[in-house]
Amino acid sequence: MLDLRGKSATGDRAFRWIAIGAAALVLLVLGLIALVMTSRAGPVLSKMGLDFFTSSRWSAPDGIFGALPFIWGTLFTALIALAIAVPISLGVALFVTQVAPRWLKKPMVYMMDLLAVVPSVVFGLWGVLVLSQHFGLGRSFLTAGIILAVMITPIITSLAREVIETTPPSDKEAALALGATRWEMITAAVLPHSKGGLVGAVMLGLGRALGETIAAALVIGSALGQITPNPFAPGNSMPAVIANEWGEADDMHKSALIALAVTLFVITIAVNLIATAIVQRSMKRSGGKT
Amino acid sequence: MRVESVEPTASTPPPRTAGSTKIHIERRSAPALEETPVVFDVEDAEVFYGSFRAVRGVNMKIQKNQITAFIGPSGCGKTTMLRAFNRMHDVIPGARVGGKIRYHGVDLYGPDVSATEVRRRIGMVFQKPNPFPKSIYDNIAFGPRVNGIKNKADLDVIVEKSLRAAALWDEVKDRLRNSALGMSGGQQQRLCIARTIAVEPEVVLMDEPCSALDPIATARIEELMRELKSRFTIVIVTHNMQQAARTSDRTAFFTAELDSKNDQRTGVLVEYDVTAKMFSNPGDERTENYITGRFG
Amino acid sequence: MIAGAKLPLDLRRKPSWRATKSTLMSVLMGGAVVAVMIPLLAVLYSVITRGGGVMFKEFPAFFTAEIPLISRKAGPGMGPAILGTLLSTGGATLIAVPLGILGAVFLHEYGGKSKFATIVRFMTTVMTGVPSIVMGLFVYLTWTMRFGYSAFGGALALACLMLPVVISSTEQMLKLVPSNLREAAYALGTSKSRTILTVVLPAALPGIVSGALLAVARAAGETAPLLFAVGAASAYNPHLFTEANTSLSLQIFGNATSSFVAAQERAWGAALTLMTLTFLLTLVARTFTARLALKR
Numbered sequence: 001m002l003d004l005r006g007k008s009a010t011g012d013r014a015f016r017w018i019a020i021g022a023a024a025l026v027l028l029v030l031g032l033i034a035l036v037m038t039s040r041a042g043p044v045l046s047k048m049g050l051d052f053f054t055s056s057r058w059s060a061p062d063g064i065f066g067a068l069p070f071i072w073g074t075l076f077t078a079l080i081a082l083a084i085a086v087p088i089s090l091g092v093a094l095f096v097t098q099v100a101p102r103w104l105k106k107p108m109v110y111m112m113d114l115l116a117v118v119p120s121v122v123f124g125l126w127g128v129l130v131l132s133q134h135f136g137l138g139r140s141f142l143t144a145g146i147i148l149a150v151m152i153t154p155i156i157t158s159l160a161r162e163v164i165e166t167t168p169p170s171d172k173e174a175a176l177a178l179g180a181t182r183w184e185m186i187t188a189a190v191l192p193h194s195k196g197g198l199v200g201a202v203m204l205g206l207g208r209a210l211g212e213t214i215a216a217a218l219v220i221g222s223a224l225g226q227i228t229p230n231p232f233a234p235g236n237s238m239p240a241v242i243a244n245e246w247g248e249a250d251d252m253h254k255s256a257l258i259a260l261a262v263t264l265f266v267i268t269i270a271v272n273l274i275a276t277a278i279v280q281r282s283m284k285r286s287g288g289k290t
Numbered sequence: 291m292r293v294e295s296v297e298p299t300a301s302t303p304p305p306r307t308a309g310s311t312k313i314h315i316e317r318r319s320a321p322a323l324e325e326t327p328v329v330f331d332v333e334d335a336e337v338f339y340g341s342f343r344a345v346r347g348v349n350m351k352i353q354k355n356q357i358t359a360f361i362g363p364s365g366c367g368k369t370t371m372l373r374a375f376n377r378m379h380d381v382i383p384g385a386r387v388g389g390k391i392r393y394h395g396v397d398l399y400g401p402d403v404s405a406t407e408v409r410r411r412i413g414m415v416f417q418k419p420n421p422f423p424k425s426i427y428d429n430i431a432f433g434p435r436v437n438g439i440k441n442k443a444d445l446d447v448i449v450e451k452s453l454r455a456a457a458l459w460d461e462v463k464d465r466l467r468n469s470a471l472g473m474s475g476g477q478q479q480r481l482c483i484a485r486t487i488a489v490e491p492e493v494v495l496m497d498e499p500c501s502a503l504d505p506i507a508t509a510r511i512e513e514l515m516r517e518l519k520s521r522f523t524i525v526i527v528t529h530n531m532q533q534a535a536r537t538s539d540r541t542a543f544f545t546a547e548l549d550s551k552n553d554q555r556t557g558v559l560v561e562y563d564v565t566a567k568m569f570s571n572p573g574d575e576r577t578e579n580y581i582t583g584r585f586g
Numbered sequence: 587m588i589a590g591a592k593l594p595l596d597l598r599r600k601p602s603w604r605a606t607k608s609t610l611m612s613v614l615m616g617g618a619v620v621a622v623m624i625p626l627l628a629v630l631y632s633v634i635t636r637g638g639g640v641m642f643k644e645f646p647a648f649f650t651a652e653i654p655l656i657s658r659k660a661g662p663g664m665g666p667a668i669l670g671t672l673l674s675t676g677g678a679t680l681i682a683v684p685l686g687i688l689g690a691v692f693l694h695e696y697g698g699k700s701k702f703a704t705i706v707r708f709m710t711t712v713m714t715g716v717p718s719i720v721m722g723l724f725v726y727l728t729w730t731m732r733f734g735y736s737a738f739g740g741a742l743a744l745a746c747l748m749l750p751v752v753i754s755s756t757e758q759m760l761k762l763v764p765s766n767l768r769e770a771a772y773a774l775g776t777s778k779s780r781t782i783l784t785v786v787l788p789a790a791l792p793g794i795v796s797g798a799l800l801a802v803a804r805a806a807g808e809t810a811p812l813l814f815a816v817g818a819a820s821a822y823n824p825h826l827f828t829e830a831n832t833s834l835s836l837q838i839f840g841n842a843t844s845s846f847v848a849a850q851e852r853a854w855g856a857a858l859t860l861m862t863l864t865f866l867l868t869l870v871a872r873t874f875t876a877r878l879a880l881k882r
Contacts, residue, residue, distance in 0.1 A: 003407075004393075004396055004398075004400075004402070004403040004404060004407045004408055004411075005402050005403065005404055005407065009404065009406070009777065011777070011779065012777040012778060012779045012780070014779075015778075015779035015782075015783075016692075016696055016778075016779065018688060019688050019689070019691045019692035019695075019696060020692050020696070021688075022685045022686075022688035022689040022691075022692060023688075023689040023692040023693060023697065023702075023703070023706045023753075024706070025685060025689065025749070026689065026706055026709050026710050026713055026749065026750065026753070027705070027706060027709055029713070029746055029749070030709050030712065030713055032724070032728065033716070033720070033721075033724045036724060036727050036728060037720070037723065037724060037727070040727055087618065088618045088621050088622060089618075090618075091614060091615040091617070091618025091619070091621075092615070092618045092619050092622055094615050095612075095615035095616060095618065095619050096619075099612050099615055099616070108619065111622075111623070111626065112622070113868075114626065114865075115622065115625075115626050117803060117864050117865060117868045118626075118629060118807075118861060118864075119804075119806070119807025119808075119809075119835060119860055119861070119864060120807065120809070121807060121809045121835045121838045121839055121842075121857075121860075122629065122633065122807070122838065122857045122860065122861060123629065124838075124839070124842060125838050125842045125853055125854070125857055126625075126628070126629045126632055126633075128842045128843065129632075129842065129850060129853075130628065130632055150625040150626075153622055157622075181604050181605055181607070181608035182608045182611075182612065183607055183608035183610075183611040183612070184604065184608065186611075207715055210717070211715070211716075211717030211718065211719075212717075213717065213718060213719040213809070213810040214809045214810055214835075214839055218839070218842055218843065239717065239719045239810070242719055242723070243719065243810060243813060246813070246814070257723075258723060258727075261717075261719060261720045261723050262720075264717055264719070264720065265716065265717060265720045268715055268716070268717050269712055269715050269716070272711075272712070272714075272715035273711070273712065273715075276711055376773065378769070378772065378773065381768075381769075381772060383698065406775050406776070406777050407775070408775075409772060409773055409774065409775035409776075410774075410775030411775075413773060413774065413775075414773035416766060416769065416770065416773070418766060420764075420766040420767060420769065420770040421770075422767060422770065422771075422785055422789075423767075423788075423789050424788075432771070432774065432776075432784070432785075433774040433775070433776075436774065436775065436776045436780060436784075437775070482770070485770075485774065486773070486774065489774055489775065
């Protein structure tokens with residue numbers, strides 16, 4: 001009688017379980033992060049309650065921790081960064097896809113990718129020693145915003161480029177055939193089509209700006225208690241204050257810093273998720289690759 | 291059953307088909323079709339993809355060292371049926387095989403049966419040649435290596451034997467280390483055949499192996515099939531009737547029928563017979579319509 | 587109007603506001619490109635001139651000499667930092683790349699659209715967005731508090747950052763491997779795990795390597811996680827598991843705020859070294875992607 005039972009398939013099964021384990025690691029690590037961080041943030045939150053997020057007084061020796069200035073600082077610098085980066089990224093993306101002659105496209109894309117590879121700490125170094133000292137811009141929200149803008153531009157540009165390139169050529173040709181100029185064609189065919197994806201790209205850039213620590217920490221100025229819309233004032237941001245104050249913090253102080261980190265985490269994740277959802281939806285709708 | 295050489299004459303096929311294309315059967319006088327042992331015994335087989343029944347009610351016996359052809363219009367379940375023989379549906383989530391398919395008496399879908407073992411004995415050549423992105427040598431040696439043969443000398447022998455059997459040896463013997471992807475389509479398909487027979491299966495299933503090839507490459511593969519018949523049992527799906535008539539010993543004709551209950555088209559086996567008889571004197575009207583080109 | 591009379595045809599470009607506006611916008615876009623180039627070139631300029639200065643003043647010394655404990659002292663080197671970067675990044679690569687590839691293998695080859703796989707994919711996207719400082723704090727709370735500062739702690743933190751990136755990029759590459767290659771292997775009686783290891787992964791390898799190299803390049807430049815895991819040593823520390831260590835990124839960060847020019851100079855030198863390293867990795871990654879495109 002024919003034996004079709006085969007040799008033991010344990011090796012095959014073992015491999016499958018190893019693969020499952022590796023994938024489950026993601027869940028494990030994320031779960032641990034959430035668990036560990038929130039538990040350590042507990043003490044300060046139970047002490048300060050919601051005041052942690054609304055009060056602007058941060059004084060370690062007194063054990064009072066109000067995070068509002070840092071939340072403000074993080075959001076403000078991100079806003080400045082977006083204000084600078086978005087028009088520029090959009091301009092570059094449009095230039096590369098619509099205006100640049102063919103021979104120029106590749107080197108330009110190459111250059112943008114080069115920008116993306118520069119480590120953020122090097123931008124920070126440049127920001128401190130060149131922008132702020134040499135050019136006298138000093139440490140302020142603006143300087144931090146500029147550095148962040150430089151760092152997030154490659155991300156927004158490359159994503160915007162992908163989205164723009166999914167514009168159906170027929171739409172563009174229709175506009176041109178009606179006698180539209182290049183700019184009119186862009187506003188008539190390219191931009192309406194890419195709207196959703198571009199918003200997503202910008203939000204992804206925002207997510208990155210929110211999470212960047214080092215560059216911001218170096219040039220933001222580390223001033224306490226400042227909630228001002230003045231971009232030239234020195235300020236502070238969540239990652240910067242964590243990096244700068246951790247070294248000499250006592251337990252309650254550390255708990256406060258961890259609470260800051262959790263806040264940053266939540267904001268960043270929320271922005272990233274919304275952005276990814278928007279980008280994927282717009283790519284799907286226009287038939288691009290997801 | 292004796293089969294005489296069949297020449298198209300005015301009296302065959304039956305008069306009611308006068309005016310339609312007669313197919314020419316290029317056969318020398320066919321030897322008697324022996325009653326070789328049964329390899330596959332198929333009983334009321336059906337295949338589901340989820341709730342969609344792709345083919346149903348298949349009953350047939352496939353015999354050793356013969357070439358059996360599955361013919362029929364597109365979508366009639368012939369490829370689906372073929373893939374049931376080597377449990378290729380296992381990799382498709384939601385696919386299910388019903389009825390019984392016995393291989394030398396053993397239910398292929400029995401609880402203890404390992405699909406991997408089944409596939410070592412029942413090989414398959416696909417419609418589009420799919421060599422691995424490896425060297426010619428490594429393509430052929432892949433199967434034997436999986437089966438535990440590590441000795442280089444042994445592998446060398448197997449590779450040469452398989453390439454000779456696939457009529458490819460002389461063309462590639464000096465470039466065994468080159469990538470298989472550098473060969474022409476016809477050569478790649480012969481490579482895939484060599485790769486399949488390198489593990490010495492008993493059965494070779496072929497899913498429209500020539501449909502992606504030019505006529506000359508096709509002729510070479512048909513010639514190959516005739517040579518391989520003495521060592522292997524071959525089941526071939528083809529949409530080329532002439533090919534079936536030229537090469538096969540037995541032919542199975544499938545067609546798709548509308549299932550009144552759910553508006554789906556399910557494949558059914560219409561007729562299964564010795565090839566010479568089916569093409570000269572088919573029993574079912576549907577077979578005749580297909581063969582004479584009235585549809586499909 | 588006399589029928590058939592020819593109207594003067596004037597197709598010359600006419601001055602118009604619309605055309606001017608379009609050109610203006612194109613110029614603005616070009617301006618954006620220039621605006622992007624400026625910081626890039628400025629950074630490159632500063633790094634190369636100032637970094638090059640300290641690096642080549644006493645040639646190999648920069649790479650091998652100890653970091654002067656007295657920051658005021660001029661001169662090289664960054665030896666310990668280079669070692670530290672290699673230890674942390676190398677360790678992270680050894681942890682994250684195999685695990686990431688295995689995770690992607692699960693997602694694409696086994697998990698498919700199952701609920702578990704969908705959740706893992708979603709969480710992987712979430713994990714790519716975790717700010718690096720959060721990772722650093724996490725490693726501090728779980729590892730450094732128990733085991734002290736070490737290069738290994740840094741490796742753990744970087745691995746957490748790299749893992750989701752490697753999983754995503756590897757899964758993309760696995761998607762590109764045509765399914766008929768897997769079918770060919772299955773048809774030869776190869777088990778799923780063996781098919782993945784000997785056919786699928788080798789076929790996807792160039793893309794996988796490219797994605798991994800890019801992840802390594804990013805990890806090499808990270809600072810925040812290392813702050814909390816590796817500590818701030820200045821001396822050579824070849825031990826992976828014990829004693830605080832340093833890295834190029836940490837040195838840049840630390841020296842950037844120093845008021846001593848000599849320390850700042852070393853920071854530029856470290857920046858040049860780090861950038862050369864990341865550029866090289868990216869370049870190698872690109873050649874792999876190019877080879878991938880060539881094969882198609």
